[in-house]
Amino acid sequence: MDQKMMTEYIIQKYQEDEQIMIQLFVQWCQNHEIDSFALYQKAYPTQGTNEAMKVIIDQNEPLELEIDTGTLIEVLQLFGNDDLAFVVSEEAERLMK
Numbered sequence: 001m002d003q004k005m006m007t008e009y010i011i012q013k014y015q016e017d018e019q020i021m022i023q024l025f026v027q028w029c030q031n032h033e034i035d036s037f038a039l040y041q042k043a044y045p046t047q048g049t050n051e052a053m054k055v056i057i058d059q060n061e062p063l064e065l066e067i068d069t070g071t072l073i074e075v076l077q078l079f080g081n082d083d084l085a086f087v088v089s090e091e092a093e094r095l096m097k
Contacts, residue, residue, distance in 0.1 A: 021075050022056050028067040028088070032095055039091060043084040 001009070029036035036057065040050055069092045076085035 018079060019052065019056070021079050021081075022050075022053050023060065024067055024072055024075055025084070025088075026053060026056055026060070027063055027065055028069070028072050031065075031067060032091075034091060039087055040084065043081075043087040 025040075026036050028034075029039060036053060037049065040053065041047075069088065073085045073088055076082075076088065
């Protein structure tokens with residue numbers, strides 16, 4: 001595999017994994033009846049609508065899949081979404097009260 005093919009492969013795998021991260025976030029929000037766009041905006045107030053999240057919400061049906069909060073936070077942090085992980089953590093604490 002040459003360098004260009006390797007680079008393209010790595011980018012493609014990252015994008016696929018990023019889609020899974022977004023799906024997990026959206027599913028967690030749906031499970032807890034939280035507006036995923038509002039929670040995302042709370043973490044990133046200067047960003048506009050997250051188009052990737054919009055596509056996932058529009059194309060996917062809610063699943064009967066329980067997403068562990070700790071796992072979601074770890075996945076968000078793995079992708080550098082520390083602000084979103086922090087907001088999810090705060091929201092999870094609020095839900096427990």
